[in-house]
Amino acid sequence: MGCRADGLRLLIVDSHALCCTGLAMMFRVVPEVAEVAVATTPEQAVQIAKLHQPDVLIMDAAIPSYRGFETARLLIKSSKRCRILFLDDAVNHDHIRFALQVGASGYWTKHATFDEIIVAVLQISTGREAFCPAVDEHLVRTESGLKYKTRTTGTPLESLTPRELQVLLHLVDGLSVRRCAERMKLSESTVDNHKSRLMRKLDVHSTVDLVRLAGREGLLPW
DSSP states (O other): OOOBTTBEEEEEEOSSHHHHHHHHHHHTTOTTEEEEEEESSHHHHHHHHHHHOOSEEEEETTOGGGHHHHHHHHHHHHOSSOEEEEEESSOOHHHHHHHHHHTOSEEEETTSOHHHHHHHHHHHHTTOOEEOHHHHTTEEEETTEEEEOOOSSOOGGGGOOHHHHHHHHHHHTTOOHHHHHHHHTOOHHHHHHHHHHHHHHHTOOSHHHHHHHHHHTTOSOO
């Protein structure tokens, strides 16, 4: 897999407009890059991706409520061409794990130099992976894909599957099981099963406790 013959199409998604603008300005002078688009919300990213069909998407891993990861999953699912590189404020174990689960091709922190990010973008545009050294040394390549050897002690979220995390996000947004099922195009019983499993894993016994835990883990947008 590689970029188009006329050059690489890039989409930068960051909730901070200044970061988007700064990165875009620098990438526009990179010879291999033909087009750069920016978005400051996941919703904008989805709409712009439909129009521009980017080869590489640089996604801010720190977008509130983990919505950057869900957006990445949707874009990868809808476009086999699109490759995702996450940029994070610092190495975050949960973020790395979720990046791998949604199918990201790279993960770097914002402490990297611009030259390092250019190399990473060009690497993943050709179908390769690009993880910063602090992360790469902990990656394990298995038959089912890349795995990250996380800490032996971590946050409760480490035990959740991507689908359970998706249900959790909808629940803390105030959606009922029925509305979750409609949004996720699943049966109510399937969503209810996911809800039961995630609450058991997180050791919570009510929606109120679930929201409190979500707040402690930084999942709430406020």
